Amino acid sequence: MGFEYNFKRGDSALIFVESGENKETWEFKRVKGESGRQWLDELRQEREHMDHICTLSAWTSWVTGAVLQRLLSTHSLYQRLKRKLIMGLLSRKVTCNSHGQDSSYFLGWQEYEKNPYHEVNNPQGIIQMGLAENQLSFDLPESWLAKNADAAGFKRDGQSILKELALFQDYHGLPAFKKALVDFMAEIRGNKVTFDPNHIVLTAGATSANETLMFCLAEQGDAFLLPTPYYPGFDRDLKWRTGVEIVPIQCTSSNRFQITAPALEEAYQQAQRKNLRVKGVLVTNPSNPLGTTMRRDELDLLINFITDKEIHLISDEIYSGTVFSSPGFVSIMEVLKDRSLEQTPVWERVHIVYSLSKDLGLPGFRVGAIYSNDPIVVAAATKMSSFGLVSSQTQYLLSAMLSDKKFTKEYMAKNHKRLQKQQSKLVSGLEKAGIGCLESNAGLFCWVDMRHLLSSNTFEAEMELWKRIVYDVKLNISPGSSCHCSEPGWFRVCFSNISEDTLKLAMQRLKSFVDSIAINDQSHQELKNSRKKFRTKWVFRLSFQSFHDREQDER
Template sequence: MLSKKASCDSHGQDSSYFLGWQEYEKNPYDPVQNPNGIIQMGLAENQLSFDLVESWLATNPDALELKRNGGSVFRELALFQDYHGFPAFKNELVEFMAEMRGNRVKFDPNNLVLTAGSTSANETLMFCLAEPGEAFLLPTPYYPGFDRDLKWRTGVEIVPIQCTSENGFKITAPALEEAYQRAQEFNLKVKGVLVTNPSNPLGTTMTTLELNHLIDFAVAKEIHIISDEIYSGTVFNSPSFVSIVEAVTERNLEDTELWNRVHIVYSLSKDLGLPGFRVGMIYSNNQTVVSAATKMSSFGLVSSQTQYMLSQMLKDKKFTANYLKENQKRLRKRRQMFVCGLKGAGIRCLKSNAGLFCWVDMRHLLKSNTFEAEKELWMKVVCEFGLNISPGSSCHCSEPGWFRMCFANMSEDTLDVAMQRVKALVEPTMVHQSVVSKSTWLQTKWVFQLASYDREPDR
């Protein structure tokens, strides 16, 4: 006899996003041991700047060896610590968050709640802000894991805000209103909107216009805004990143009700490339939310050792400034390599300026404009060509043929192999299409709305 929660299939594990991972784990690529294995392009992980962190640790051994001024702090850290977190660590975190935003906004460490990663942070906010059966609106496409993180244990529903390629998947006021009305039709009380900024899977930062649409909507409907900003330090091209707190502050809304309904989720998993350290956080000006979330954090604490080591690292402002600058430089270079490789295979991407992935347009490779055809192509890519990528349907995209492909979790050599496999995938299609007349070719979907794509310089 098991609980309904344990025996039901609402976890979302049957999503193609997770199924692709399962295939990869059965046959992972290794350049020497398994050169024909599956290359992992479904993992949004930053491995480009490990050397910077490792270099800092090598020159600051006290942090890793749990010492202070040469003396051991092991016993101090090994004993029980309450769930409020180390004040020194929280102070460094809010300064790091401000640094990434050009110090245009400041954060109060008393409004910060530590969690075991952003997954825990997002779920905790769902518990704090909504009852089972109430809803949050999310713009599509969105991170597939949200179907698990937000819904599985909380019972909260997700209603999609349908965004399309016609405007580069940007959020519009009509789309927000349509999603709200759809929720009303299903008798779902809307408690808020959750966005990822920069976007996962689009790799784009929200524009000022989008942020203002979001703010106006939240004010009019008297609902919450959750801004998941875990990729804020990965912005490598203009336009620059604007946090929801900055957008609200610029409109002088600090003394309004909205100020207490704006919440930020952040972590060190993406920007510092430390997902295994499980450092996430909630930032909120709502003291009731902070108090409740702090109590809930006892179910997923950040270890004392981790807090101590990272507080020493983040205290080194010279290191953090250099890391952010160099990491963004490396991401920009890697993305350009990736996009140029795809372009060589006749594939284009949505123009992006952040993140560890690209939103890739493979609509011209579909046999038909259907999600069945997308699934067929996805299975072919994974099983025949050994690339685990995430299909748009797993991200609830309304248009078949889009895929998320990650580029920062592998070496340049592995990326070269991946691009060779992409070209091998496309070549038979291109041969077939070469017999199509020029007039018909110019009408195919992959050249439609070219303005929303990257136009990389020829090299």
């Protein structure tokens, strides 16, 4: 059952269809002139492999049913949307689903926000383990601020500079902050490499940095290759506004999800088959969601690959300061210099993305950066940065903090110890629940293996398990499918955004859940064995009776 609204606009009609017994699925279809029926027939055929396909008016953007359900949640909103669609007042971006908001990665956050755990006010709520946020070391910058009144109060030598900071600043950024930032980047890398502040572009976080690089390096319809699994937000950051396509480099658990030459070449050829021009490769090192650092031979492989293909390499190194155990972190810039590639064309085709969101735990400050040896990219990205500047107040405060080498050294040492301790507690809790994970040495999360808990080796079974963990166990974790993992049953579990006590509770909940699955499986097996035993006895009796009857007949 369903109903349709037809809105005439020239020779076109916009059809809204509400279907499903609970009216949960909304579909928009466009028909035009005499070819409308044929168009709808083709659409129905496509639906065999595309879920909830919709199109708005004369647009060709695809939208999921969940998005439409929210858009049309109220009659007044529905009427406004209808009117604006007919008048052509809205762009396709308004309803374009490439933002990725309907990914289970974001849906888990939404469920958490409806029922957030609080040890006193809501002890039965959902525990947030899907957020890569470092809340373990806030006391360290707080202590620094208490000791540095000038920086905290926007003063210089005791005199207020609020007016100076509040007025318009050069969008190139404050020189003092850019110098402090590149020095901090070098410190994280053991001062094995240095960075020129003239080559850095400040952005409002790594999200802005990655998108800006897409605008600088690629055209709409071009492609970047990304190794799987990768950060779910890249579907938004790289694609939504730029129109750039992502082609996955399929990595597997057989070699700890490391990049191989055949996987790189296959991804490149796949893009070629789709008539996509490959403009580069983007990697996250240390990896999100794996929590591992890339080996030097992997980095060498990437440099050789982009040299051969004459394309770019973006190394997202926003977790470079979270490495808490060996092997250590190797920056792509270090490999370039070790191979003496400074005077070669590849030198200008390698770009680094950095941020203070993870290493200093300051995502709300929105401090990101692009580092490039290509002056043209630096100039273009600097112009684009005017759409997402870092505030002058933030730059002033952090320039003072990062210039304090005693503080940065102490912070990095203590933060590493805290991350390692919390990660160890997560791994231990998982082991008690009979769950393993990929051995990690960096990041704010673990890549957890729950393949043995799946009802079948499918992504549908993974989603079923994820829903049970979110709604029954009340833990928000990220399913591997949201990270485009090639194998079902892997999950990203964050550990640094919650307290030690909350982590302990989360592991207790998870263990109880796994134990209940084992009990149910055992009961099911016992019932199965009982039925089998009953059938065996019944067959034996039947056979014996048949033999006895034949014996009587023969007599």
